[in-house]
Amino acid sequence: MEKFTTLTAIAAPLLMINVDTDAIIPSREMKKVSKTGLADGLFAAWRYTTPGGREENPDFVLNRGPYRQAKILLAGLNFGCGSSREHAAWALHEWGVRAILAPGFGNIFYGNCVRNGIVPVVIDNARVEAIAAQVERDPERNRVTVDLRQNLVTAPDGSTTTFALAPADREMLLEGLDAIAMTQKRDAEILAFQARDRERRPWIYP
Amino acid sequence: MTLSIIDKIWREHGVADLGDGTSLLYIDRIFLHERTGSVALKGLQAAGRRVRNPELVFCTMDHIVDTLPGRTDQTRMPGGTAFITETRAAAHAAGINLFDLGDERQGIVHVVSPEQGIALPGVTLVCPDSHTCTLGGIGALAWGIGSTEAEHALATRTLAVRRPKSMRVSFDGTLAPGVTAKDMILWLIAAHSAAGGVGYVIEFAGSAVRALTVEARLTLCNMAVEFGAWTGIIAPDDKVFDYVRGRPWAPSGARLDAAIAHWRTLVSDPGARFDREIAIDCDRLAPQVTWGTSPQDATAIDGSVPDPAAETDPNRRKSMERALDYMGLSAGTNLGDVRIDAAFIGSCTNSRLSDLRAAAAILKGRTVAPGIKAICVPGSTQVKQAAEREGLDRVFRDAGFEWRESGCSMCFNAGGEGFGAKERVISTTNRNFENRQGPGTRTHLASPLTVAASALAGRIADAREVTERR
Ligand code: SF4
Numbered sequence: 001m002e003k004f005t006t007l008t009a010i011a012a013p014l015l016m017i018n019v020d021t022d023a024i025i026p027s028r029e030m031k032k033v034s035k036t037g038l039a040d041g042l043f044a045a046w047r048y049t050t051p052g053g054r055e056e057n058p059d060f061v062l063n064r065g066p067y068r069q070a071k072i073l074l075a076g077l078n079f080g081c082g083s084s085r086e087h088a089a090w091a092l093h094e095w096g097v098r099a100i101l102a103p104g105f106g107n108i109f110y111g112n113c114v115r116n117g118i119v120p121v122v123i124d125n126a127r128v129e130a131i132a133a134q135v136e137r138d139p140e141r142n143r144v145t146v147d148l149r150q151n152l153v154t155a156p157d158g159s160t161t162t163f164a165l166a167p168a169d170r171e172m173l174l175e176g177l178d179a180i181a182m183t184q185k186r187d188a189e190i191l192a193f194q195a196r197d198r199e200r201r202p203w204i205y206p
Numbered sequence: 207m208t209l210s211i212i213d214k215i216w217r218e219h220g221v222a223d224l225g226d227g228t229s230l231l232y233i234d235r236i237f238l239h240e241r242t243g244s245v246a247l248k249g250l251q252a253a254g255r256r257v258r259n260p261e262l263v264f265c266t267m268d269h270i271v272d273t274l275p276g277r278t279d280q281t282r283m284p285g286g287t288a289f290i291t292e293t294r295a296a297a298h299a300a301g302i303n304l305f306d307l308g309d310e311r312q313g314i315v316h317v318v319s320p321e322q323g324i325a326l327p328g329v330t331l332v333c334p335d336s337h338t339c340t341l342g343g344i345g346a347l348a349w350g351i352g353s354t355e356a357e358h359a360l361a362t363r364t365l366a367v368r369r370p371k372s373m374r375v376s377f378d379g380t381l382a383p384g385v386t387a388k389d390m391i392l393w394l395i396a397a398h399s400a401a402g403g404v405g406y407v408i409e410f411a412g413s414a415v416r417a418l419t420v421e422a423r424l425t426l427c428n429m430a431v432e433f434g435a436w437t438g439i440i441a442p443d444d445k446v447f448d449y450v451r452g453r454p455w456a457p458s459g460a461r462l463d464a465a466i467a468h469w470r471t472l473v474s475d476p477g478a479r480f481d482r483e484i485a486i487d488c489d490r491l492a493p494q495v496t497w498g499t500s501p502q503d504a505t506a507i508d509g510s511v512p513d514p515a516a517e518t519d520p521n522r523r524k525s526m527e528r529a530l531d532y533m534g535l536s537a538g539t540n541l542g543d544v545r546i547d548a549a550f551i552g553s554c555t556n557s558r559l560s561d562l563r564a565a566a567a568i569l570k571g572r573t574v575a576p577g578i579k580a581i582c583v584p585g586s587t588q589v590k591q592a593a594e595r596e597g598l599d600r601v602f603r604d605a606g607f608e609w610r611e612s613g614c615s616m617c618f619n620a621g622g623e624g625f626g627a628k629e630r631v632i633s634t635t636n637r638n639f640e641n642r643q644g645p646g647t648r649t650h651l652a653s654p655l656t657v658a659a660s661a662l663a664g665r666i667a668d669a670r671e672v673t674e675r676r
Binding site: 015023027028045078082085086107112115116168183189194 | 218221222224225226227228230232234241242244245248249253255261262283284285288289292293326329334335336350351352353354355357358361362363364366368400401404405434435436455457461462464465468500502521522524525528618619627637639640641642645646
């Protein structure tokens with residue numbers, strides 16, 4: 001996984017509440033058993049004028065000028081709620097998103113971001129809205145910085161906000177670690193647990 | 207020390223403490239389906255990793271398969287066949303249990319899992335599917351994960367999980383006739399928002415929960431994720447032990463006795479601490495129906511569409527306006543006056559035998575209103591066969607419903623099967639998101655009783671009107 005340390009980029013405001021993963025990537029856009037080839041289907045129902053079509057809807061934020069280059073999303077409460085489809089994180093990453101600032105995330109989506117090099121930043125709604133207002137004045141110049149080494153978001157006007165991230169999640173993002181390889185180092189512990197468990201709860205093992 | 211049911215199951219599964227409230231939890235059962243499980247199995251293979259204990263890993267075909275009679279590997283979803291054939295090949299290569307098309311054990315993953323005795327009280331069970339929380343109804347600690355996490359669980363039989371905060375939601379009192387578990391959970395989400403449970407693991411408790419059948423408990427827990435919760439769970443009791451007995455993967459004989467003795471300890475001790483408590487009085491609860499595009503947009507069936515202008519939170523107001531525009535409704539309309547085009551009975555929320563019986567009791571001897579497209583999709587092949595033995599398929603067919611093979615079907619639009627744009631559907635499913643049941647489709651969530659009664663009336667209707675007339 002790609003490492004994340006710090007990023008200064010164009011931020012796109014998409015401030016609706018309860019944006020679900022069906023909206024981030026509609027099921028009909030997940031056409032293959034694959035983690036790639038998904039960027040085209042990102043927000044398809046909003047981004048294009050017809051279902052399954054590719055004619056752009058000029059009103060949708062990611063189709064507008066500088067926002068096409070956005071690497072940061074400014075989002076509303078409960079972003080990524082709904083289906084567990086990791087395709088939502090894969091599609092966002094493939095399209096170019098590396099960090100999302102929101103007052104809260106859907107739980108499974110949050111974990112999927114961390115495992116795919118997207119930093120889910122939880123900051124309060126008023127702050128997200130204030131940053132969005134600054135960005136909207138001149139998205140190209142008014143960039144936002146997400147610094148994971150310092151857990152700090154810097155708004156275009158230079159004001160900063162700290163955010164919290166679980167140490168394990170932070171380390172995974174900073175180092176680009178593979179979680180399976182990390183756990184496999186504990187294999188002896190896992191096997192010992194299983195051996196004890198077979199005695200304790202034999203009904204678990206047919 | 208006083209412990210909650212969650213504390214107990216958590217402790218029992220802790221392989222290692224990773225610090226900062228995170229545990230490496232042992233995973234007892236893993237379930238996959240062809241939509242998201244396929245990509246996990248393929249990813250694992252590509253990384254040169256093997257499935258540990260494949261005998262405890264299960265896979266079903268439910269999301270992409272067709273539900274029309276005489277189905278094959280062909281589906282209407284572009285590229286859908288590849289999901290089916292690649293999942294089959296990967297499952298065989300990994301040596302896991304596969305409930306394929308044509309197998310009598312096939313069905314919607316969360317319906318099959320308790321039906322086959324795979325989900326048991328006290329187990330940890332994961333699936334790359336958000337409604338895995340359904341299995342809390344049987345006393346399992348079960349939650350939805352992403353595909354990458356599924357690879358982790360498959361390869362190591364563990365997951366690193368940060369302990370969520372705990373919440374107890376106590377439903378007390380008695381449900382009036384015609385009011386169901388679906389109405390309880392919709393009411394909770396409407397009262398506390400779709401994000402009300404974010405960051406929490408929830409124990410559903412109280413006399414009204416204890417009074418529910420096991421199948422109704424599965425319905426209640428199914429929508430814990432629509433409340434934003436990590437998962438939900440209900441302490442197992444004799445009803446659950448009776449339910450489990452004799453199921454294919456459940457223990458039997460002395461092993462079952464030992465298991466039950468242990469399962470009896472899986473209750474929250476008196477005085478167990480929760481980070482948040484919510485108490486709900488069920489005595490005055492009415493059947494619920496949604497008017498918008500989030501499960502939190504629910505209201506009593508005799509209510510009306512709320513007015514966004516009366517909403518003080520500007521974000522909420524904007525989302526209400528957008529929802530009403532999408533749904534083609536205006537503020538103040540009585541829900542009972544809203545005409546429908548279609549009715550759908552199915553999904554892991556409400557497609558078990560008891561749901562079909564309840565709907566059939568309303569439909570019996572009646573026919574759906576002219577022009578209504580009505581579809582019933584049993585949750586599993588076993589449910590379908592049991593329903594047919596009782597003659598429920600005849601009741602549905604005679605009333606004008608299509609009777610289908612089991613699967614997720616029109617619960618979500620996989621690109622092939624869905625309802626039309628602006629078609630208004632009353633549905634027993636769990637998500638009324640924009641485009642969920644088809645591009646532009648307008649979904650109203652409700653119980654099987656409400657869906658059956660509405661199909662007859664051709665508009666949103668209270669099942670109690672039908673039963674009272676009788
Ligand atoms: S029935 Fe619907 S909600 Fe349930 S698993 Fe299938 S697609 Fe998901």
